[in-house]
Amino acid sequence: MKPFQYIRPTRLKDAIEAVASNPNARYIAGGTNLIDLMKRGIVSPEKLVDINGLPLKKIEKKTGFLRIGALALNSEVAQHRLVLENHPLLAQALNAGASGQLRNMATVGGNILQRTRCPYFYDPVFPCNKRKPGTGCGALEGINRTHAIFGLSENDPAQSCIAVHPSDFCVALSALDATVLVVGTKGERRIAFGDFHRLPGNSPDLDANLEKDELILAVEIPDAVFTKHVHYLKIRDRASYAFALVSVAAALDLENNRIKAARLALGGVAHKPWRLFEAEKALVGQPVSETTFQKAAELAMPSAKAFAHNAYKLKLVPNAIVQALKSAAALV
Ligand code: SF4
Numbered sequence: 203m204k205p206f207q208y209i210r211p212t213r214l215k216d217a218i219e220a221v222a223s224n225p226n227a228r229y230i231a232g233g234t235n236l237i238d239l240m241k242r243g244i245v246s247p248e249k250l251v252d253i254n255g256l257p258l259k260k261i262e263k264k265t266g267f268l269r270i271g272a273l274a275l276n277s278e279v280a281q282h283r284l285v286l287e288n289h290p291l292l293a294q295a296l297n298a299g300a301s302g303q304l305r306n307m308a309t310v311g312g313n314i315l316q317r318t319r320c321p322y323f324y325d326p327v328f329p330c331n332k333r334k335p336g337t338g339c340g341a342l343e344g345i346n347r348t349h350a351i352f353g354l355s356e357n358d359p360a361q362s363c364i365a366v367h368p369s370d371f372c373v374a375l376s377a378l379d380a381t382v383l384v385v386g387t388k389g390e391r392r393i394a395f396g397d398f399h400r401l402p403g404n405s406p407d408l409d410a411n412l413e414k415d416e417l418i419l420a421v422e423i424p425d426a427v428f429t430k431h432v433h434y435l436k437i438r439d440r441a442s443y444a445f446a447l448v449s450v451a452a453a454l455d456l457e458n459n460r461i462k463a464a465r466l467a468l469g470g471v472a473h474k475p476w477r478l479f480e481a482e483k484a485l486v487g488q489p490v491s492e493t494t495f496q497k498a499a500e501l502a503m504p505s506a507k508a509f510a511h512n513a514y515k516l517k518l519v520p521n522a523i524v525q526a527l528k529s530a531a532a533l534v
Pocket of ligand 1 (some may be wrong): 362
């Protein structure tokens with residue numbers, strides 16, 4: 203690891219200025235991903251601006267939404283009364299992620315900004331357009347069992363990337379139409395969750411639509427009816443401390459065994475959480491049944507494309523969607 207400066211400001215303004223004034227400065231909070239990246243030489247910031255002294259830990263109910271501060275720990279959020287009462291899907295997704303120790307260190311802001319766990323990204327021996335633009339993609343012709351099937355960038359070798367976003371929490375935030383509140387030298391702004399993360403396109407090195415000096419202040423989740431019939435299904439290689447091969451965030455609003463509203467998002471399949479708007483629309487007004495869920499799951503698949511080692515996802519995804527919806531509706 204290269205030497206770096208370390209500061210711990212207690213005023214928001216000082217933290218933003220410290221990052222804005224140095225192109226090689228980075229914010230750090232829990233550090234559960236950034237320190238790994240620094241140890242492996244994937245990133246080498248000159249200065250770390252520790253934001254743990256800023257007052258960004260609050261979880262509070264506001265009119266129309268729940269606000270979760272960027273420095274709230276993943277474990278705190280997963281157990282918080284307001285989260286369990288208003289958005290239990292978030293708690294389920296958080297508890298499915300990482301390990302108990304990591305959830306005690308990792309923050310909400312860091313969870314949202316964590317980088318892909320594509321093994322070629324972490325090994326400088328291999329080409330990687332995300333780590334070093336224009337060098338190629340080791341995963342395209344390599345072992346791509348865990349990689350994306352939606353939203354791909356694969357035609358130009360100098361720009362290709364088929365990595366997946368690793369967060370479980372973000373899949374649930376996407377399904378619940380969250381907003382990210384950020385601040386930078388130009389002031390505050392709100393970004394709809396669906397616009398926050400990027401598909402690789404022709405700039406796979408960029409993960410989010412965030413300016414370098416911008417800092418996440420909070421996520422805001424609008425009040426919704428999805429308090430009862432929700433399920434986060436995560437399919438992975440082992441029961442704990444593993445990233446999703448495929449995950450599904452499912453939320454239903456039911457009345458007299460019919461679906462009044464539905465939300466569906468996938469993890470482990472794209473460079474960002476993958477929302478299934480068409481399938482959601484198809485569910486509305488339908489009776490709760492396995493046939494209804496199977497028809498919706500089929501709508502998710504036409505744009506999918508597999509590579510040498512991840513074709514199993516083409517079958518696993520629709521099956522996982524059906525299973526998550528059945529669990530959400532208690533139809534098991
Ligand atoms: Fe790098 Fe993306 Fe290719 Fe992985 S999939 S090697 S992150 S360019």
